[in-house]
Every structure is written in structure tokens, then in C-alpha cells.
Amino acid sequence: MAERPPGSDEQLVSEVSQSKITVQNKHGEKLVGLLHYNGSMKLVIVCHGFRSSKDEKIFVSLASALTNQGISVFRFDFAGNGESEGVFRYGNYKREAEDIRSVILYFLEQNYEISAIIGHSKGGNAVLLYASVYHDVHIVINISGRFALERGIEGRLGKDFMQRIEKDGFIDVKDKTGNFEYRVTEDSLKDRLETDMCIACHSIDKKCRVLTVHGSKDQTVPAEDAMQFAKLIPNHKLHIMEGANHCYTAHLEELASVVLDFMKSSQVFKGMTEKQKCNL
Template sequence: MAQNASFQQQKFIIPNKYGYKLVGILHESGTKEIVLLCHGGRASKENFIMTNLAAALENAGISSFRFDFTGNGESEGSFEIGGFWREADDIHAVAQHFQEANRTVIAIVGHSKGANAALLYASKYHDIKTIVNLSGCHDLKVGLENRFGKDFLERLRKEGFIEFKAESVHGSADIQIPVVAAHELAKILPNHKLHIIEGADHVYTDHQAELASVVLNFIKETLKLDKLNASP
């Protein structure tokens, strides 16, 4: 349904590789480029982080798509505590849908569990080179290593780290995923920027405007670089 003459929101249903229907909202700004927004664990596309980021991108004239992972929100399937590979495949299904529609997915923005799935996706599929990690976990002993295997870091170095650039945004007051996780990630990602939001908790409760500004600036920088690289 149209909000005004420039922006439209439309619900899309996209099947994943397992036959489940993924439900999402396209914020259409008329651009070929589009940003995918991935919610965290026990959340959905209607989480205020996702809706606020979509609104900020929309106001900047950048299209985005926020969707529910399998078993979350309106999407089909059973909810799982883990399921990172499955969520990476969900991102792949969504990315393929827009690529086949002649859209350019310029970035994936993921929060918490969604950020981990986005990083895993980038290491596996190599087709989207910009990842914005919001409060993702990077404790190799209790986080990614346990979930993805002891060779996860080595596989990412060989298959993905050089292929994408990333920005991590983390709150200094995050007690669910302590800020040390962001600093550890910064040590091993060569093409990476880190921004700490002072006083912010895991979901940036009182820092939504600052979060949106940081993410938007990074997306704009990505757009600018992509256009420069595409120039003859």
C-alpha cells in the first residue's frame, strides 16, 4: 500500500529451498539497488530495529526488504534456536528472487543472530559483498565455532573474508553479546569498520536514531563506491 507518491510498501512471499514460504515487506523507493534486512533471534521483520532501519533507508531513497526467517513471524516452518545454515539459505532465496528481478542487492544488514547468518551467507555464496553486522556474536568458543564447527574461521578466511567488506555496529552496554565480541571480529576481518555506540544495549533501545544514522552512512558509502567502480 502506498505511503506517498515516492514510497510504497508491498508484501512478498518467496519460497525457500525447503519449500517453505518466506514472508517479507518490500520498501520500494524506485531504485535498482536494494538492501536486505535480517532480524535477530526470537524476533521478526516487525521488530523495531528492522522497521526503523527500513524507514531510514526509505527516507534516503534506498529500497529495502525486511523478511521473516523460516519459523519466525509470518513465514512457514518450525522455529529453531540454531538453524544458522538454514537462515543463510533463506537469505540466498531472497537474494536470488531480487537478482532474478534485475535488482542489485548491495548489502545485507543483520541484527544479532541475523548478523551471524549474514556473515555465514557471505562466506558461502560470494554474491553480496557488503555486510553490516549489528551486535552479532563472535566468541569462537561459545558462539560461531560451536555453531558452525572448528574450521569455520579458516573456511571464512579462505572462502569469504577477502570477498566482502563489513561494518560492525555494537553497543558498549550490551550484556547479551558483550562488546568484546565486536573487537574480536575487528581483529580478523581485514576489510572492516567498527563503530561502537556508547551506552547502547543489545537492541539499541535508546539509540535508534544513532544506529540508523551509522547504518545509513555506511550504505550510502557502499552505493557511492559501487557507482564509481561501475563508471567507465
């Protein structure tokens, strides 16, 4: 039987077949995801952000919108997140891009056509990094990704994060009540600081169409980061969504509409029958 994510998000998911799929990454870790299959072998892969999971409303909403247009969707948890195996690691950008590679290779072996990859926040960085290394997916959608990775660290780790890392070799991040959340090691911090999105942007193939969507009221990642992507990626479209926050809390339908319009303009749905374009 198809499995549905728990909670009130169920009503957002189209009435399509859902099945839990496990993909092994190059490190031997099992990545867990949900395949929304509606008869189409065209597939969109959706990637979550920092300490998030495949079951956030934004991804359930996108899956519903895409399947309603006759395209299948796979949303999954990166290693160390959600239901997937592995240890959560701060940074980890290139490794998450390689998780996407493992997922894509799995579905290519199953004779799917990878129509697009979509990432939100840190997942936006992951899909762009993927496109900078591999040139086999020609539609990439970056939702609220961060361009300047050296920014945003103080907000999580404190202004003295470098001194603390140099002294102890790690920082344990705790919540407001003092409970442990995750550990930032010197290597994982270095991974973030050494990930150069400028170089990545220049390495994306000109044939790859990239959409960046960013909320004008995003208080997590400033909208100016989206402007930097627009300047550097060769085949790029920018959409600043007025009033939207980082998670598009009150703008989920508008976000889905922008994504679908971009994919339609990229002829992703070309060649589908009318039946496939309906909600099966």
C-alpha cells in the same frame, strides 16, 4: 494496496510503497517479508535475530532511514519465525544463511541489484555466514552478532544443558510463568556448537566491505565479540556505540546514521539521481 506493519511503529516507516512478498526457500517453506520500494532497483536486505521478526523497531527504523536515502529495502522473517512457514529451530545458522540466498535469488530474478545485507544479533551471524559462502554481495553489516557461539547457551538452557540433552535428547525452554516457548534438540544444539565463526570470517572475500556495530552496554552479547570480528575479517570497520544496549533502544537514530555513513563511504548511493535520494 500496500500493507503496513501494525502498531505504533507505522510512523517510523517512510511514505514509500510497501508490499508483502513471499519467497520460497530451498525446503519449500514460504518466507514472508515487506518490500519498501521507492523507485530504486538498488535493494538492501534486512535480517532479524533470535526469536525476533521483521517488525521489530530496529528494522522498521533502518528501513525508514534507507528508503529516505533513495534505496529500496526488504525485511523478512526467517523460516519458523514471524509470519514465515516452518518450525522454529534453535541453532539453524547455516539454514538461515540459505534463507538469505533464496531471498537474494528471488530479487535478482526481478532485476534488483543487491546493494547490502544487514543482520542484527543472530541475523548478524547469518549475513556473515552468507558472505563466507557466496561472494555476490559486497556490503555486509553485522549489528551485534555473536562471535563465540559456545557462549550464551547456559543463560537460556541452564548450566547442566549438556547432561539434560544427553539424557533426554532435547530441552524444552519455558518462560518465567512455566509456559512452553521452544524445544532445543540435540541436533539443533550441535548445529550451534559446530558453527565456526572464525572459519567464516576468514572465508569472506577481501573485496567485501564489512561493518560491525556493537553497543558498549550490550548485556546479551559482549562487545568483545565485535573485537574478534574486527581482527579476523579482512576488509572490516568496527564501530562501538557508547551506551547502546543489544536492541539499541535509545540509539535507533544513531544506529541508522552509522549504517548510512558506512554505505555512503562504500559508494552504495553513487549514480542515484537527486530525486532518487529524496523520500519519494
